Amino acid sequence: MGNTKYILGSFADPDDLMHGIDKLQANNVSIYDCYTPMPIHGIEAKLGVQPSRLPIAAFCFGALGTLLGFSLLFYTMAYDWPMNVGGKPSFGLPNFVPVTFEVTILLCALGMVATFFYRNHLFPGRAPRVMDLRASDDRFIIAIDAKENTDHAFIDSLLTEAGAVEVKYNERKYVSYE
């Protein structure tokens, strides 16, 4: 098993997976990542995953949207070609609110989606990188870096004790694309 890159513990039950994480952590085995078909409450805290920074991106895109929406209105309605609409001042702030708001929401939403796709390497034509195909179906996976954690037999026994139904030794990181 010299070429093993990753050891995958495959669980059939999320509680067993959580139990497996506890066991591995108690024995100082570092966990590369976990893959589950559905969100599991508390797993981020247990693995020490940092909170997502997506809201920061959302705020920046939103602020950009406010700026762009407002500039567009100011340029078209008040600066380049001032228009008299119903006797209102051409630089009438209440008028500007709905459009500025809409552009803020639009840029915020599109920016968030783009950031999310970029960060997760998801875009049309891209083969998804998956370490275990059943992780999106009915299995809960703990992945352990086999190069960092060398006592493979011990890891195997820990995973099996925790209730893993299968332990895989993968020589490639991703199995999804051929």
Place this chain on the structure above:
Amino acid sequence: MGTHNHHHDYNFSERYNFAGTAKIVSLLAIVAGVAVIAYGLMTGETMRTFANLLLMGYYFTCVCAAGAFFVGLQMVTQSGWSAGLIRIPQAMATVLPIASIILLIIAAGGIYSHTLYHHWTNPELFDPNSPHYDKLIAGKEAFLNIPGFFIRQILFMGSYSIFAFILTKLSYKEDLEGGLNSYKKSFKLSAIFLVVFGFTTPIWSFDTIMSLEAHWFSTMFGWYNFAAMWVSGIAVIVVMVVLLKKAGYMAWVNENHLHDLGKLMFGFSIFWTYVWFAQFMLIWYSNIPEETVYFYKRWEPEYKPWFWLSIIINFVSPLLLLVDRDAKRKQNVMLFVAILLLCGHWLDYYIMIMPGTVETNRGFGIIEIGTAIGFAGLFTFLVLNNLSKHALAPKNHPFLDESLHHQI
């Protein structure tokens, strides 16, 4: 095969002990409020006192009604997260009958003393032969007349009170009997209650507040008032949750529940602004004199700074202070924003009521502050007194366990 290690040893029969500082302070506040109201009535400031009484009476009733609405909404949406803290809105809901009676007395007193609703209660306004005949008001007589006003007030507040009473009773019965009977009944009852509440609160606010300036009308007004009611109701729940937790009660309520309350408070502050702005912008844009008169009055020098301050407190401050996830999970931040919003919605009601009553003789002094303190004391006393009579958690609520494990 699951290895849940859910261990909780909460005492769900724990009760709030209403004594000491909270009791003394709330009673002193009531005494101070009564003294200030008597002072206001005796020093000839009758109209200003009645305007303040209406403001706080309406605010008080709205917060209690928001408690009942919260209970009904959680039932209909079958929400689990709120089960652990539902006793707080329930305690608010049980005070609704008393609040309604106080508001009725204030409205009756205001009409009797010609200090409130004088834009439509004078019978000469409806008499074509009278010099005071007002065609616009006379055209609204079918709706705006004193018997109709009181019938609607009693019907609306009475029905909310009855629903609030039965919903809380069912929950207290659940504590003793267990089973799903109470829950199923509450679900059905709440569904009816929400429909009744949703259709009648706009009309209720048309009657109670919008008719102060009876020449003016806005169909957005009802939703605008509903948003104010809902935000202030949630803010009161937040204040009570945080203070009870600081006093060592409700160990099962944690930052996840606070986070959800924070999201509601944040979201509905934005909703309030949305409705406020929708009303404002359409009137500003169409520029029809009978509509703009409302904002014209509020842009006179004595109201304009307060008008803008209300937007800053009720929109800008929750937007900036609560947008961050961590802020919604911190007790002190939430307490601060909730108190700020409660002051902000007092100001919101102040701007709704004062230009239609005292008009340019606006005041901010002992009568305003004293009346507000008096009603806050009355609310605190009645709600805490009710809270102390029942366990702080509905121990047989079918979703209580879900509430304990709520995590976001």
